[in-house]
Amino acid sequence: MSKKITITLLSICFIFQLHAQVAPNRYRVFFVDKNNNNYTINAPEQFLSEKAINRRLNQGIEIRENDLPVSKLYVDSLKSLGLTILNQSKWMNSAVIYSTDQELIDTLDQIGFIKSLKKLYPESIPPKTYSKTACSEYxxxxxxxxxxxxxxxxxxxxxxxxxxxxxxxxxxxxxxxxxxxxxxxxxxxxxxxxxxxxxxxxxxxxxxxxxxxxxxxxxxxxxxxxxxxxxxxxxxxxxxxxxxxxxxxxxxxxxxxxxxxxxxxxxxxxxxxxxxxxxxxxxxxxxxxxxxxxxxxxxxxxxxxxxxxxxxxxxxxxxxxxxxxxxxxxxxxxxxxxxxxxxxxxxxxxxxxxxxxxxxxxxxxxxxxxxxxxxxxxxxxxxxxxxxxxxxxxxxxxxxxxxxxxxxxxxxxxxxxxxxxxxxxxxxxxxxxxxxxxxxxxxxxxxxxxxxLTSIPFSLDSDFEIDIFPNPFSDNFKIYISNIHNYTTIELFNVLQQKVYHKQIYTPKTTELLQINNINNLPPGIYILKVSSGNSSLQKRVSKID
The missing domain is CATH 3.40.50.200 (Peptidase S8/S53 domain)
Incomplete structure (x- = not known):
């Protein structure tokens, strides 16, 4: 049903032979370098898609060493020891490995191309099963x-x-x-x-x-x-x-x-x-x-x-x-x-x-x-x-x-x-x-x-424009409105979506400066100002302070 991306993602190798809940014997291995690599930054098309390369070109970003896949020689060497490679990271120059052979794990830090090793699981994990439950949000x-x-x-x-x-x-x-x-x-x-x-x-x-x-x-x-x-x-x-x-x-x-x-x-x-x-x-x-x-x-x-x-x-x-x-x-x-x-x-x-x-x-x-x-x-x-x-x-x-x-x-x-x-x-x-x-x-x-903020002009969804000042306000505020019709409705709503102010004003001019009074009894907080004129309306956030 979905169109698959037809690129060989050589930078990522996944050999998931074990599921995440099965075994605790997983380790993150960091490599010292990317020597003996089969790829070069001079031929990025071998490990990056055309779109990935173009993104870099369009933003002036160079192809760097951390774009190269992990050294295949290092990965193959770990496999030859009997280790399972679960995934690899070209950016972090690391791999996640699996093994139940603790003696083998204890010798890995003696291998020249391994920089460090970190255990990703404790000795045992309580058994759990997959479930299709909703997330914690309600x-x-x-x-x-x-x-x-x-x-x-x-x-x-x-x-x-x-x-x-x-x-x-x-x-x-x-x-x-x-x-x-x-x-x-x-x-x-x-x-x-x-x-x-x-x-x-x-x-x-x-x-x-x-x-x-x-x-x-x-x-x-x-x-x-x-x-x-x-x-x-x-x-x-x-x-x-x-x-x-x-x-x-x-x-x-x-x-x-x-x-x-x-x-x-x-x-x-x-x-x-x-x-x-x-x-x-x-x-x-x-x-x-x-x-x-x-x-x-x-x-x-x-x-x-x-x-x-x-x-x-x-x-x-x-x-x-x-x-x-x-x-x-x-x-x-x-x-x-x-x-x-x-x-x-x-x-x-x-x-x-x-x-x-x-x-x-x-x-x-x-x-x-x-x-x-x-x-x-x-x-x-x-x-x-x-x-x-x-x-x-x-x-x-x-x-x-x-x-x-x-x-x-x-x-x-x-x-x-x-x-x-x-x-x-x-x-x-x-x-x-x-x-x-x-x-x-x-x-x-x-x-x-x-x-x-750029040079791209955007059309708005209303026939008029408003400016509010001061915002935040303490006792009252003014609204400068342009391109309005004969009647304008002013409404304020609190955070509980309750209407706390309503007034219809006759506005015969196309441009008006309206004073909004009788709101000094409102508690401090965030309000939504809704201004309606003709068939259009605009909403703006306003804040009341002490």
Missing amino acids: YTESDNSLSYGESGTQISMLNGHILHQNGYMGQGITIAVIDAGFYNSDILPAFDSLFVNNQVLDTYDFVAGDSEVYSDNSHGMKVLSIIAGNIPGQLIGTAPKANFLLLRSEDVNSEYSIEEDNWVSAAEYADSAGTDIINTSLGYTEFDDPSQNYTYSTMDGNSTFISRAADIAASKGILVVVSAGNLGDDEWKYISAPADADSVLTVGAVDAFAGYVSFSSQGPTFDGRIKPNVAAMGYQTVIQDISGQITKGNGTSFSAPIISGLAACLWQALPDLTNMEIISLIEQSAHHFSTPDYELGYGIPDFAKAAN
Whole structure:
């Protein structure tokens, strides 16, 4: 049903002869170099797809030694000793091996081409079985409204609908979703057009070592529905016309460091296949083996295996989008890896009225950098469930794909920009750009504004324009409105979606300066201002302070 990418991904070799839950005898081996390699950086077409090479050329990125596959001589030497190679990483110059021969393992550090060895599992693992359970976020039933359905809120909050109205829906952009499984994605209604139009380019399961990703966990399916869903009147994704790689790296039945190796292999696979964007709604701080746990001091962007790899992915021109994590209410409270990586776009969560949601993991990184970078709607986000129903869920797992999809639309509109320039535009468009914090980072992006920061003109979805000042306000504020009709309606809504102010004003002139009074009794907080005139309306966020 899906169109497979016809490239030999020589940089990645998978010999998954054992399933992840079977045996604990797994080790990460680092090699000293890439000598005796069968490939050269002067012939990248032998190990990278044309699209991967063009991504580098378009962004002025050189082919480097870490693009080369791991030395086949080293891998073959390990095999000849009776070791099973589970996967390899060209970026990290490493391999994951399996062996029950402890005497052999103890001698590996004496081999000249082995730099170091790390055990990825404890001596024993409690037996677990695969299950097709939903992720930890919870869900509620949802009703339909408007053309986007209720998914319109999570898109219009970021002015993503304006990108769509201008014809940018992700066409020509490839997004790799690296997650825990895509249960029933091949038969659920939100993805009908995805498969009819051959937009799923490839799939791979880095846990089990096969291409079947539709019978595992449903978390990735829900994430995918936020980007690619297409049920008019119910759910429209942020980039429903993009192409996709569906890659499984997470084993929900256990939590061990080997899942970082799986993720790195998936990211390299995506790179070699020519992906533009990686969405990863995964994060790591604690493992089933406490000796593998991370501390806050390791959240510096350079200490963890997965964060270093995420930065390497970014150095290849890939826009890496990562959920901040759901530990804001936890004793830990901080972001997780790879959200701490300095070149990734880390996404926190807000509710439908732009308010910070307390579960959203916070910054800063241990070395003091702003994280998350931006935020999107991660509370009561509209998604598809395993039965095909449209529901709502909570988590930064669901705010990240909103950003990933709209970033694809923005990049489609601005194809000459680099991944880091796209990130910069997204940050600059956000509502807290001049005053970033450790809850929302630079704030909630405005993707129409991001596009208009360049020379690309974007048409808006209303006949009039408004400016609000001061914002934040304390007692009252003014609205400057242009191109309006005879009557204008002003409404304010609080974070509970309750209308707290309503006024209809006669506006005979095409341009008016309106004073909004009698609101000094409102409590401090975030409000949505809705201005309606004629057949058009605009919504803006306003903040009341003491």
